[in-house]
Amino acid sequence: MTDSSGGRHEKRRALAERRLLEEGLKLMGVKGVHACKVQEITQAAGVGKGTFFTHFDSKEAFVARLVDQVLGDLARRVRPLGLAPSDAESLLAGMGAVHLRFFQLRPEAAALITQACGRDGGGPQAAERLGRHLDLLAQMLAPAAERLGWPQERVRELALMLFATSVGFFWFGGPLQLGGDTPLALLDRLGRAMARGLAGGEDPPAAS
Amino acid sequence: MTDSSGGRHEKRRALAERRLLEEGLKLMGVKGVHACKVQEITQAAGVGKGTFFTHFDSKEAFVARLVDQVLGDLARRVRPLGLAPSDAESLLAGMGAVHLRFFQLRPEAAALITQACGRDGGGPQAAERLGRHLDLLAQMLAPAAERLGWPQERVRELALMLFATSVGFFWFGGPLQLGGDTPLALLDRLGRAMARGLAGGEDPPAAS
Amino acid sequence: MTDSSGGRHEKRRALAERRLLEEGLKLMGVKGVHACKVQEITQAAGVGKGTFFTHFDSKEAFVARLVDQVLGDLARRVRPLGLAPSDAESLLAGMGAVHLRFFQLRPEAAALITQACGRDGGGPQAAERLGRHLDLLAQMLAPAAERLGWPQERVRELALMLFATSVGFFWFGGPLQLGGDTPLALLDRLGRAMARGLAGGEDPPAAS
Amino acid sequence: MTDSSGGRHEKRRALAERRLLEEGLKLMGVKGVHACKVQEITQAAGVGKGTFFTHFDSKEAFVARLVDQVLGDLARRVRPLGLAPSDAESLLAGMGAVHLRFFQLRPEAAALITQACGRDGGGPQAAERLGRHLDLLAQMLAPAAERLGWPQERVRELALMLFATSVGFFWFGGPLQLGGDTPLALLDRLGRAMARGLAGGEDPPAAS
DNA sequence: CATGAATGAGTTTTCATTCAT
DNA sequence: TATGAATGAAAACTCATTCAT
Numbered sequence A, B, C, D: 001m002t003d004s005s006g007g008r009h010e011k012r013r014a015l016a017e018r019r020l021l022e023e024g025l026k027l028m029g030v031k032g033v034h035a036c037k038v039q040e041i042t043q044a045a046g047v048g049k050g051t052f053f054t055h056f057d058s059k060e061a062f063v064a065r066l067v068d069q070v071l072g073d074l075a076r077r078v079r080p081l082g083l084a085p086s087d088a089e090s091l092l093a094g095m096g097a098v099h100l101r102f103f104q105l106r107p108e109a110a111a112l113i114t115q116a117c118g119r120d121g122g123g124p125q126a127a128e129r130l131g132r133h134l135d136l137l138a139q140m141l142a143p144a145a146e147r148l149g150w151p152q153e154r155v156r157e158l159a160l161m162l163f164a165t166s167v168g169f170f171w172f173g174g175p176l177q178l179g180g181d182t183p184l185a186l187l188d189r190l191g192r193a194m195a196r197g198l199a200g201g202e203d204p205p206a207a208s
Numbered sequence E: 001c002a003t004g005a006a007t008g009a010g011t012t013t014t015c016a017t018t019c020a021t
Numbered sequence F: 001t002a003t004g005a006a007t008g009a010a011a012a013c014t015c016a017t018t019c020a021t
Helices: A002-031 A038-045 A049-055 A059-083 A088-105 A107-116 A123-148 A152-176 A184-199 B002-031 B038-045 B049-055 B059-078 B088-105 B107-116 B123-148 B152-176 B184-199 C002-031 C038-045 C049-055 C059-083 C088-105 C107-116 C123-148 C152-176 C184-199 D002-031 D038-045 D049-055 D059-078 D088-105 D107-116 D123-148 D152-176 D184-199
Strands: none
Touching: A002 A038, A002 A049, A002 A059, A002 A107, A038 A049, A059 A088, A059 A107, A059 A123, A088 A107, A088 A123, A088 A152, A088 A184, A107 A152, A123 A152, A123 B152, A152 B123, A152 B152, A152 B184, A184 B152, A184 B184, B002 B038, B002 B049, B002 B059, B002 B107, B038 B049, B059 B088, B059 B107, B059 B123, B088 B107, B088 B123, B088 B152, B088 B184, B107 B152, B123 B152, C002 C038, C002 C049, C002 C059, C002 C107, C038 C049, C059 C088, C059 C107, C059 C123, C088 C107, C088 C123, C088 C152, C088 C184, C107 C152, C123 C152, C123 D152, C152 D123, C152 D152, C152 D184, C184 D152, D002 D038, D002 D049, D002 D059, D002 D107, D038 D049, D059 D088, D059 D107, D059 D123, D088 D107, D088 D123, D088 D152, D088 D184, D107 D152, D123 D152
């Protein structure tokens, strides 16, 4: 009895948490992390205000959690590309395309990441979490980079550029009504173009 | 007589305003637009709290002004590239490089733009101002885009990508200690790479 | 179960609200609506500053509420006079006396009304509310006015004079230490006098 | 030379002061004493903000001065009534009519007096000044009161009622669009009525 | 646990007053 | 003396967080 009712409880609890996260992401994406008040989230999720704090230590922790979730989701889509070996350019193009598509479908995610992982909003945890995402990307890119003559100790920068481009495109595009309706084909072309550019390693040796 | 004393007055006033803007940009870049209080800015600028509001109608107006200033500054460096005719790839590469260098030297500017031109922080004016910057870039890119077979009505997206990449690179890079020390040569290479990629127009025609 | 606990909750809340209103009326009456800070009211009521705004949307709304309450209270004492039919003079005298007695016992109410229903303090709502009170008085006075040959379309002015006299007497009297100790008998005499004067309709027809 | 230029100076100064007072009365009457900012007054008067404080020690002192001026103006019109001896009722009626007419023509004055002489606005000086005005009225009324059997030590209350009625009528009437267009004849009738009432002293002894 | 009322630190903004020119 | 820029003490209001029920 306690078993089943306990299970019920946990089910309800998990459901509430999911709704909180869903609605929170949506609202924060639209109104901004700061402008979005805890109460709005709980109202949208259909729970009491106090409940929020039984699930998350603070608003900041909530944001960090959201960031983690988004980046985890994204990683799940990127990782497979690293399994099937492919040439450097294709890999870059694929990773770029995945990122672009991901954020085109989830502009709120782009908004959240931008606000949370910068200097003001998600605390240090969010930035660290982004760092780990870049590590993943860098790791995937490392072999390709080597073949392209890209300095190994700078692969993170390669990853960063790929990431920043995708997120920034939709973050800045949102308020300008740009990006949301960019045809997938064009988006892919952008991704491939970026890849081809980055992959075309016959640059004159950059004397630092 | 009135000249000299009046001049003094206006000089002092103009100086105070410049310091307010300087310190404000610096602080907002470091701590974030929201976390940066008006009083901190006035203290850093060495003026009283009330003085801030004799120069700017509100904090939001202050931010908008800052955005305008930064983008004006940036435009002044980009525009010349449009005067000397060059091939599409070089133009793209140049514009990318200018943006990257600009924001590498001014990470606070990248931070400000990111926070102010998104959904939360600078009001609608800031986003509009960014729109005008993209118009400038799009106008410069239009001829090149035509030669590359890039759809004319999508040139703003090209501009957006170029811009978002540069700003995002340093916005996300900042807290991760990435980007600040990327050698200029590598930065140029990134710019050129992006350009070459975007310029290499032999993509299969993107069927929307 | 929910009943008892919920009842407690609401009881506490209602109690706090009542104390807020009571203390607010008292303080605003003594120090003036503007000079009286929200925090003073909450302190006097023994609640936190923020609590004030969970009960009232703004200080202005609070004042409007107070005005409504005071005028409602007053109306409850005036209305019965309209039920028992009486001659015009007695009606006027009675209404005047009720008003005078009411505000003598509640100088804070006179102070509040004066400040809130004028051009500065209670917003437009307060003035409107006063308008409705005058409507009530005018409605009660209408039959009497007719008998006195007082133009029907000017009955509101009759009501206004009655009201203004009573409120003004204690508003201006307060700081001058006048009115507070005026014996009831004298007050009644004033009321009756005013009534007799206004009722004595044998004025020569006033050719405007 | 100093003489003539000094005269000029003083002329200008006196002119500025008069304009300040005029515009101040007008503005405060319309917007309320608190809502009316010093800068608005100086702008309306066409002088610099700082100039205000070379003429008046503070905003409060300015209001007190205004009150003094208004009441002085009013007294100048009331006093003559005391010179020509007349019966009690006529005296009361005359004084009432003068007050009513005065404030009908100057609703700003009614507004100013109401706000300044109460508990919040004009400081203690304004209330004292009103006290002196009532003294004048009381002095004029004293003989009449005696004839009417009105207690001599309560004559001030008689004066207060007369005054409060006139001011209050236009203060409360203003926002309600009442009083401003009341025909003079009706106003006089109100005054006379009030007088007749107050004068008719054969009240049955009021058993408190 | 869930709830929502209570809380008060913190923030922007206003405005009378001062003072250098 | 006239001016208006500078000043900072307030004051209303917000909102994340706590806690009694």
